[in-house]
Amino acid sequence: MIRHLYANTGLLSRLVLRQDRVRLPIWLLALIGATLLVVNAFATLYSSQPKRQSMADTMMNPAMTAMVGPAYGIENYTIGAMLAHQMLLFTAVVVGIMNILLITRHTRAEEEDGRVELVRALPSGKLSNVTAAITVISGANVLLGLLTALGLIAMGVDSIGVEGSFLYGLSLSATGIFFAGLTAVFAQLCETARSAIGWSMAVLLIAYMTRAIGDVSSEALSWTSPFGWIVRTETFVNNIWGPVLLTFGAGVVLIGLTFYLNSIRDVEAGFLPSKPGRKKASPLLLSRIGLPFRLQRTALISWAVGMLVLGASYGSVLGDLESYFSEIEIMQEMLAQVKGVSMTEQFLTMLMAVLAMISTIFPMMAVLKLKGEENKGRTEHVLGRAISRNRLLGSYLVLAVFFSFLMVSLSAIGLGGAGISVMEDGLSFSTFYNSAVVYLPAMWVMLSVCVLIIGWAPRLSGLAWLYLIYSFIVVYLGSLFQFEEWVEKLTPFGHIPDMPVEDVSWPVLAALTAIAVVVTTIGFIGYNKRDIHG
Amino acid sequence: MTVLRTSNLTKHYGKVKALNGVDIEVRKGEVFGFIGPNGAGKSTTLRILLGILKATKGDAQIFGKDVWHDAVELHKRIAYVPGDVNLWPNLTGGEVIDLFVKMRGGSRTKKREELIHKFQFDPSKKCRSYSKGNRQKVALIAAFSSDADLYILDEPTSGLDPLMERVFQECVMEVKQEGKSVLLSSHILSEVERLCDRVAIIREGKIIETGSLAEMRHLTRTTLNVETKEPMPDLTGHDGVHNVEEKEGAYVFQVDSEKLDEVIAYISSFGVVKIESAPPTLEDLFMRHYEGTGAGGVV
Numbered sequence: 001m002i003r004h005l006y007a008n009t010g011l012l013s014r015l016v017l018r019q020d021r022v023r024l025p026i027w028l029l030a031l032i033g034a035t036l037l038v039v040n041a042f043a044t045l046y047s048s049q050p051k052r053q054s055m056a057d058t059m060m061n062p063a064m065t066a067m068v069g070p071a072y073g074i075e076n077y078t079i080g081a082m083l084a085h086q087m088l089l090f091t092a093v094v095v096g097i098m099n100i101l102l103i104t105r106h107t108r109a110e111e112e113d114g115r116v117e118l119v120r121a122l123p124s125g126k127l128s129n130v131t132a133a134i135t136v137i138s139g140a141n142v143l144l145g146l147l148t149a150l151g152l153i154a155m156g157v158d159s160i161g162v163e164g165s166f167l168y169g170l171s172l173s174a175t176g177i178f179f180a181g182l183t184a185v186f187a188q189l190c191e192t193a194r195s196a197i198g199w200s201m202a203v204l205l206i207a208y209m210t211r212a213i214g215d216v217s218s219e220a221l222s223w224t225s226p227f228g229w230i231v232r233t234e235t236f237v238n239n240i241w242g243p244v245l246l247t248f249g250a251g252v253v254l255i256g257l258t259f260y261l262n263s264i265r266d267v268e269a270g271f272l273p274s275k276p277g278r279k280k281a282s283p284l285l286l287s288r289i290g291l292p293f294r295l296q297r298t299a300l301i302s303w304a305v306g307m308l309v310l311g312a313s314y315g316s317v318l319g320d321l322e323s324y325f326s327e328i329e330i331m332q333e334m335l336a337q338v339k340g341v342s343m344t345e346q347f348l349t350m351l352m353a354v355l356a357m358i359s360t361i362f363p364m365m366a367v368l369k370l371k372g373e374e375n376k377g378r379t380e381h382v383l384g385r386a387i388s389r390n391r392l393l394g395s396y397l398v399l400a401v402f403f404s405f406l407m408v409s410l411s412a413i414g415l416g417g418a419g420i421s422v423m424e425d426g427l428s429f430s431t432f433y434n435s436a437v438v439y440l441p442a443m444w445v446m447l448s449v450c451v452l453i454i455g456w457a458p459r460l461s462g463l464a465w466l467y468l469i470y471s472f473i474v475v476y477l478g479s480l481f482q483f484e485e486w487v488e489k490l491t492p493f494g495h496i497p498d499m500p501v502e503d504v505s506w507p508v509l510a511a512l513t514a515i516a517v518v519v520t521t522i523g524f525i526g527y528n529k530r531d532i533h534g
Numbered sequence: 535m536t537v538l539r540t541s542n543l544t545k546h547y548g549k550v551k552a553l554n555g556v557d558i559e560v561r562k563g564e565v566f567g568f569i570g571p572n573g574a575g576k577s578t579t580l581r582i583l584l585g586i587l588k589a590t591k592g593d594a595q596i597f598g599k600d601v602w603h604d605a606v607e608l609h610k611r612i613a614y615v616p617g618d619v620n621l622w623p624n625l626t627g628g629e630v631i632d633l634f635v636k637m638r639g640g641s642r643t644k645k646r647e648e649l650i651h652k653f654q655f656d657p658s659k660k661c662r663s664y665s666k667g668n669r670q671k672v673a674l675i676a677a678f679s680s681d682a683d684l685y686i687l688d689e690p691t692s693g694l695d696p697l698m699e700r701v702f703q704e705c706v707m708e709v710k711q712e713g714k715s716v717l718l719s720s721h722i723l724s725e726v727e728r729l730c731d732r733v734a735i736i737r738e739g740k741i742i743e744t745g746s747l748a749e750m751r752h753l754t755r756t757t758l759n760v761e762t763k764e765p766m767p768d769l770t771g772h773d774g775v776h777n778v779e780e781k782e783g784a785y786v787f788q789v790d791s792e793k794l795d796e797v798i799a800y801i802s803s804f805g806v807v808k809i810e811s812a813p814p815t816l817e818d819l820f821m822r823h824y825e826g827t828g829a830g831g832v833v
């Protein structure tokens with residue numbers, strides 16, 4: 001009986017490996033490479049104890065706690081402690097995203113495209129497909145953990161011991177397996193790959209935020225989040241294994257739930273019931289941007305709520321931050337390089353850059369959606385009728401530009417609203433809002449890159465995301481690693497004036513907007529010339 | 535009057551030569567059949583005609599306008615049904631039909647309801663739950679409820695049941711009577727035989743035969759079923775005779791149309807007891823052309 005359920009799993013696993021023979025190694029290499037590079041950078045930049053200790057001081061505040069987790073081992077801030085404290089959570093989030101994308105790709109996406117049906121018709125078991133996907137991806141997670149551990153050991157840094165290295169690596173594995181299980185569950189519940197990814201990402205975001213709020217104000221709240229568990233391993237200092245086992249166990253439970261759900265449902269069905277819909281199209285759907293809007297409506301609502309909540313949760317720590325800064329006057333003097341600007345305002349600039357980049361994700365997805373439509377063979381219906389290519393691409397772009405405005409505004413409203421309510425010496429709301437919308441030109445440059453890719457080489461859409469990740473690393477970790485100036489100038493986000501610390505610079509904003517317009521135009525030219533594949 | 539004309543239409547995908555100089559011509563008021571084995575280049579041709587793919591070489595015009603440059607203008611007069619109808623899973627069939635009509639610049643008509651009724655289609659379901667045939671119905675209803683001058687249909691009936699197939703044929707006859715033109719690619723030969731005035735056969739990206747069915751029949755073979763008093767030992771070797779089968783003194787074989795006269799004279803010398811002739815079907819014609827297509831394979 002059991003054998004029936006799992007027949008041909010081995011063969012299917014090989015198929016998964018074959019499909020991902022490039023993708024998986026790239027993910028693993030990038031993750032391991034980044035970790036080892038960080039160790040290397042830390043070891044070079046913070047070679048002496050006093051340097052590390054001064055960094056430790058900047059870590060001891062609620063904002064940093066919200067971002068990277070509670071500080072530990074601060075009295076003796078070794079390279080190992082620095083690594084685990086500042087990088088473990090960040091890397092775990094990326095591992096979570098990796099698992100969400102890979103698991104969806106091999107479960108619901110395969111099913112949605114009808115390939116699972118083909119496989120099921122062969123002598124393979126009911127659970128074989130999902131088992132193969134979970135086995136291979138979990139294997140990849142374990143491999144990632146082990147290789148990371150071995151790499152860390154091989155770096156030969158004193159404070160990075162063998163046990164700690166394995167704990168660090170396996171923390172990543174366990175987080176990966178947890179999110180693999182979580183995504184697999186959503187892949188059973190949702191009928192489309194897009195919504196499976198959407199729900200899983202939402203849970204990831206919520207897990208990150210509950211941990212952030214919990215770490216700052218209530219530890220019990222942190223214990224509801226897998227990220228809250230992982231930062232409590234205190235790797236390289238106390239090496240606590242319990243949280244890793246907890247995460248791993250939770251992942252196994254989710255995988256069990258997946259098997260159960262998979263075994264009681266029909267192929268290509270979900271659990272969310274579908275009710276009869278409209279017999280006729282509404283005028284809204286028939287309007288110029290009706291179709292692209294309708295296709296992204298659900299995602300839009302989720303992202304809008306998400307950005308508002310994300311902004312608000314960052315905003316809610318601003319009060320703690322303010323009182324913290326005012327307590328330690330010495331530090332205030334030490335760090336406040338700019339006269340007349342409070343620490344909170346300086347911190348705000350960094351926060352805004354991060355929020356702006358997160359706000360760019362959904363608008364970019366909105367432009368790249370057109371490529372997904374082409375892959376699914378649905379643009380043919382549109383272009384086969386009296387709709388020009390300019391109008392088709394234009395309708396997606398117009399929506400994306402509107403989304404960029406909406407997302408960045410919502411995150412500013414969330415941040416400002418929560419910030420003002422918790423701060424005593426509050427900044428004005430317009431300070432918050434202006435320092436957010438000033439990022440719009442940079443966001444438009446990112447959108448224009450998406451248009452360029454759609455126009456000339458839709459297969460390379462991954463590059464757009466790489467560019468965003470690059471921007472994120474450069475801007476978010478830039479001050480930590482003290483990159484060269486030009487490295488920061490390669491991303492549009494690096495050019496945006498740091499309001500409210502700096503003044504708004506209209507020429508820079510105009511130049512970025514001009515670049516966006518030119519690149520977009522080139523993209524449109526390409527889109528008008530190339531073959532449409534479906 | 536010519537509605538659609540291609541000359542030397544060529545399409546290369548990198549090294550793959552999908553089309554190799556395709557010439558077709560569709561006249562006003564006719565139903566033009568486009569047949570050929572899998573991978574022959576039918577869909578590629580139709581997509582070039584729609585301005586979705588760009589021809590590597592050659593020229594294609596509809597209503598005297600270039601299919602690539604004047605695509606949007608032309609599409610107001612064309613209705614297209616693609617080979618694979620992929621729809622948006624979270625929209626209902628009714629919504630998609632309206633959307634398609636609107637995208638051509640039209641608006642909801644009485645014809646829509648008529649067709650929904652005729653095709654026995656439920657427009658209130660989400661597209662994800664439609665079977666292949668039902669998805670095709672969405673595209674067909676949208677196409678026939680719009681007022682086009684040229685219908686370009688790529689295997690529109692491959693998922694329809696026989697009853698719906700008949701409804702489809704009625705629709706085609708109806709637009710034909712209104713003086714409109716239809717370009718129909720299909721693998722269902724009986725359908726092509728019933729509907730089409732003229733046919734083009736494409737193989738490996740080349741048109742190998744064009745003409746009315748009557749003209750094509752002339753080029754092909756008639757099947758004879760003959761019983762003679764005396765056996766005909768040398769029949770197999772006779773010029774123009776093919777695929778001889780002998781069963782209990784009866785011979786079934788095919789004769790090249792142009793050799794029919796000679797062959798009949800030859801058989802009659804053996805004393806004909808019974809003779810039956812069957813006109814060549816499109817299938818015979820088709821098979822003859824398809825055989826030995828190598829990579830393309832046989833349907």
Ligand SMILES: Nc1ncnc2c1ncn2[C@@H]1O[C@H](COP(=O)(O)OP(=O)(O)OP(=O)(O)O)[C@@H](O)[C@H]1O
Pocket residue numbers: 533547550551552570571572573574575576577578579617
């Ligand atoms: N994007 C592409 N890249 C490379 N080759 C392609 C591409 N699209 C089509 N081809 C090739 O072009 C040829 C013609 O394909 P086409 O889809 O036009 O065939 P078809 O006659 O419609 O076949 P069918 O009867 O199966 O629908 C095939 O050999 C196919 O492999």
Ligand SMILES: [Mg+2]
Pocket residue numbers: 576577578617688
């Ligand atoms: Mg085809």
